[in-house]
Amino acid sequence: MIEQLITWLFPVSSIVAGLAAAGALVAQKGSSVHRRAGRGGCLGVLVAAACVIWMSLDANDYMKLLLAALAGYLAISSYRALYLKRPVPRATFGPTRAGPLDKGVAQFLLIASCAICAWGMMAVPLSLDAFTRAGIEPAFMIGIGLFGAMLALRDMRRFRARHLDPNGWLVIHVTRMMAGLAIVGVLAAEAYLTVFSEFERWAAPAGLGAVSVGFAVMLLTRRLGRDGDPRAIYDIRIAEPDKTRDTP
Numbered sequence: 001m002i003e004q005l006i007t008w009l010f011p012v013s014s015i016v017a018g019l020a021a022a023g024a025l026v027a028q029k030g031s032s033v034h035r036r037a038g039r040g041g042c043l044g045v046l047v048a049a050a051c052v053i054w055m056s057l058d059a060n061d062y063m064k065l066l067l068a069a070l071a072g073y074l075a076i077s078s079y080r081a082l083y084l085k086r087p088v089p090r091a092t093f094g095p096t097r098a099g100p101l102d103k104g105v106a107q108f109l110l111i112a113s114c115a116i117c118a119w120g121m122m123a124v125p126l127s128l129d130a131f132t133r134a135g136i137e138p139a140f141m142i143g144i145g146l147f148g149a150m151l152a153l154r155d156m157r158r159f160r161a162r163h164l165d166p167n168g169w170l171v172i173h174v175t176r177m178m179a180g181l182a183i184v185g186v187l188a189a190e191a192y193l194t195v196f197s198e199f200e201r202w203a204a205p206a207g208l209g210a211v212s213v214g215f216a217v218m219l220l221t222r223r224l225g226r227d228g229d230p231r232a233i234y235d236i237r238i239a240e241p242d243k244t245r246d247t248p
Contacts, residue, residue: 002054010051014188017044021181030235038079038177045075045180052187063141064190066116067183070148073109074180076101077155081172082238087162096239098159106159110152117145170230171220175213182209 020040027034052068055061080102083095120141158164185205193201227233 003058006051006054010048010055011188011192013044013047013051014184015044017041017048017181017184020044021177028235029233030237041177041181042075042079045177045184046072048184048187049075049180062116062119063137063144064187066112066141066144066148067187069109069112070144070151071180071183071187073105073148073152074176074183076105078173078176078180081169081176084159085164085169085239086166087164102159103156106152106155109148110156113145113148113152115145117142117149120145167224167230170224170234171217174216174220178213178216179209182206182212185209 020037023037024034049068049072052064056065088097120138123138189201189205
């Protein structure tokens, strides 16, 4: 029963995530349409990642498990970046301070990434001739495991930092959501686009995602360098100071 639900839910959530992300991309940034579409895209990525994690545990497919965990973490940290714009005092309570959710998922990703990276290292063949039999999966496990661990460590340091880049949260929000969607695209292509070779199923969505993330970083960096403040570009409402207190 659960397997049938997961089999149905994974493609549906992947499609919903892609459509919602497209809607958030074309909508006016900061508008109600953008926020609702963004929540839908984030939820779609999380559901798709949870489905893949369930299926990967059943099939002992640690590579896909790590990719799904990374996609879920990117979606969560992308959404939370809207609240964690600036350092706050330790005594602060509320969503603007990194709490158990932020630290817990970062620690989980760190442990999972290190474990799967170590598993990949143990699976690396000792002779070059054995690579043809083992494939390139151990190398992917090592590379993505190291990336996930470094990402988690970087976020854990950012949670404790007293000074943050005032515009860094915007880059984190945009690039991580796009990267999470790209990983979901890889997982969906691997599962359903079987008419293509395994390399094509991995390379096409991963390459498109990498190009999109690079273009977004370049565009945001250029606009922020020109305008100086994200609020001059977008209508930002989440975790913003209450300006009405300053007005008479």
